[in-house]
Amino acid sequence: MEAGNTTNMERLDQPVGTVTPFPAFLRNLFYPELTMMKNISTFLLMTLFLCGCGGSGNVSVKGTIKFDDGTPLTQGTIMFSNDTTQANAVIGSNGAYALGGAKAGDGIAPGQYGVTIVARTGGGSDGRPLVYFIDPKYENAATSGLTCEVKGRMIHDITVTTPSVESLKELEQRASRRMAPPESAPPPGVTPGQRPSGQ
Helix, strand or coil, X not given: CHHHHHHHHHHHHCCCCCCCCCCHHHHHHHCHHHHHHHHHHHHHHHHHHHHHCCCCCCECEEEEXXXXXXXXXXXXXXXXXXXXXXXXXXXXXXXXEECECCCCCCCECCEEEEEEEECEECCCCCCCCCEECCCHHHHCHHHHCCEEEECCCEXXXXXXXXXXHHHHHHHHHXXXXXXXXXXXXXXXXXXXXXXXXXX
């Protein structure tokens, strides 16, 4: 009896409301909704983390393009490219740009890039005269002299040489001559400028 009484006393000494822990396999068996909620919460947290850290791997790159006299380049396109990746942007009227790949402004993956800028109008099949707003050397990564190492989100401002009006006119004339259709060859036995006999 004493032993039995002692056991009863020990049980009475336990704090009121104490709950014996439920084994994990029983908790999952009887309360599956708790496990499901935990998994959903974990998934949402991981999704938010990836979105916050740039899950696509791209980083924002934006800046302003100006001439060396301080005036902005007010039109054209800029492109960052290497062997595997490229992104471009339209240059705004204030010289600003924001790189994008799949969509405008979505950034570019970190890496080393060559930079090219194209700013011209005309010169197409519509017959409009070719007009350059920047030295065409900037259209080629091998001659532009512009590079950028993208390590993370950054502002990359660019300064280009201010071309003289005379140099641009000369370049436009050269380009126009290259694009002009070749003159048709004269008939055999007729020298250029000579009217064929019978005409």
